[in-house]
Amino acid sequence: MLGIHAIRRRGNRDEAEKPFWISFADLMTALMVLFLVVMGVALLAVTKNVTEHERKQEQHRKNIEEILKRFEEAARRHEDIKVDKLRQVIDFGQRAQFAFGDWRLNSQQEEVLRKFVPEILNLANDDLGKSVLKRIVVEGYTDKTGTYLANLNLSLLRSQKVLCAMFATSGPSLLNDDQKEQVRGLFFVGGYSFNDSKDTAEESRRVEMRLEFLGVDETRATPPAVAGNFGDCALR
Template sequence: MFAARQVSNRGGRDEAEKPFWISFADLMTALMVMFLIVMGVALLAVTKDGKKHEDEITKILERFEEAAKRHKGITVDKDRQVINFGERAQFAFGDWRLNADQEEVIRKFVPEIVALANEELGKSILKRIVVEGYTDKKGTYLSNLNLSLQRSQRVVCSLFATTGPSLLSKAQKEDARSLFFVGGYSFNAAKDTAEESRRVEMRLEFLGIGERRASPPVSDGNFGDCALR
């Protein structure tokens, strides 16, 4: 009789526990389904945003390409995402200076860059433009690195010139100050000839998904003087 009572009690305890474990399993299943749904929606959103981002980059590169066609000798490499000035802005051996005609070519094209950067598409996708100077393979690495930086700096300095043809307006200079950065790449990515290698390019850098362009710095309108003479 005592043994029978023991069996009966154990059976009752098992019956009481069963509903709990069944509910817990159902809860875990429901949570897993919800997790999969959320992940699926998130992946779909990321894929959609990524496609939109790529389309916007393609679109603005095409606009830069159209603008370049209006200026002889300037081209846009959409694969490398750079603006190449070619023979219109080549440097003499060992020199970082540009002549007046070369500076005018750059100053005539930069307003096109600024205008595109200030459009709604440009504001949403274009982060900055890095001016990159290159050298040929002659000379040491460090001397060429310094030379390439000087070439990049000279190009940026030409944008803020106060004398000469096709000068930028004050507003365009303000935009250029916040948009253009100086970079140097020595003889990396050298071209087929030494003359072609001694060049300047403008590399377009784009915002990441969800990233916003930094606000321009507060300016007093005094851009200073170029250190290179």
């Protein structure tokens, strides 16, 4: 009887412990399932973000290709003007070449620039242009003759002279005030001395317009509101 009684008592104790261990196991299982759900949702969110970013990058690349194509088509309507899509520059060829040691453009060269600038502005300020084009840098170059600093100054003067041609108040194909406002907000001046020289000295003495593009989700900065007051060119 004592033995039977002892066995029964031990059995009652085991039965009392079973509900606790079953509940703990269920709790661990539930936590594991919850963990897997959370991790799955997190991975889906990360994957979605990466995929969306890649989609934006691809669309941005296509938009840049499209606007370069439009610039190229516009350049074909003007003799000697070309667009280098690889370097992303507008090359004016002989239309913007300079004499040795000089920064002046002749009247025909200035007219060619002013005729092409409105096309640049139209492309830069339509919906596609605003979404990808950041600014246009006018870059002056020199040949390898002379010192570095002298040529650096000369290249800056050549770039400045191109901007002066756009703001001219006399001569053919003048820009109107609205176009000049757009030029002031979009164009920048740069000088590159004899870096990136061409095959000949004559070809090296040139000016190019480099197209700079916005990054993905970047927007073009709004130029300061300064109407008119363009001034006169200091170069003669």
